[in-house]
Amino acid sequence: MPDTIDMVDKILADLKRVGGVEACAAASRDGLLIRGVLQKEQLAESIAAMSATMLGAAETATIEFGKGIPQRIIVETANGRLITTGAGPKALLIVIVNSETGLGLILLELEKAAMKLKELLP
Incomplete structure (x- = not known):
């Protein structure tokens, strides 16, 4: 049976x-970075930390206003998007997408x- 890291690698x-x-x-x-597939590997840890902070802030804000827990956050720029979504109580997933893609x-x-x-x- 493949170990957990191999299975995370397959998901990514x-x-x-x-x-x-x-x-x-x-x-x-x-x-904390679990695993990443990024061209600039040295940025993976920073992106993980910043994305978790943004999702945490979004959760605090939406709960404060009685809107519940957000499903995801999407940061849009002229050059692309960064999307962060929760993956259970322990993890989150982050994707960086080009700006032309739906x-x-x-x-x-x-x-x-x-x-x-x-x-x-779990």
Whole structure:
């Protein structure tokens, strides 16, 4: 049976194959990098930490206003998007997407990957 890291790597590799996804990573809820598929590997730890902080801030804000826990955060720029979504109580998934790609398929595949990661890290 493959070990947990191999299974996380497979989830990320499958996510990376989705058209428009330039990079992806799995991180703990407190921002520690679990695994990442990024061209600039040295940035993976920073992206994990910053994404966890943004998702935590979004959760605090939406709960404060009585809107519940956000499903995801999407940061849009002229050059692309950074999407972070929760993957259970212990993890989150992060993808970086180019600006020309529609989000429908990416969000669908991101949700599937998040469910797999949630089952892997209950």
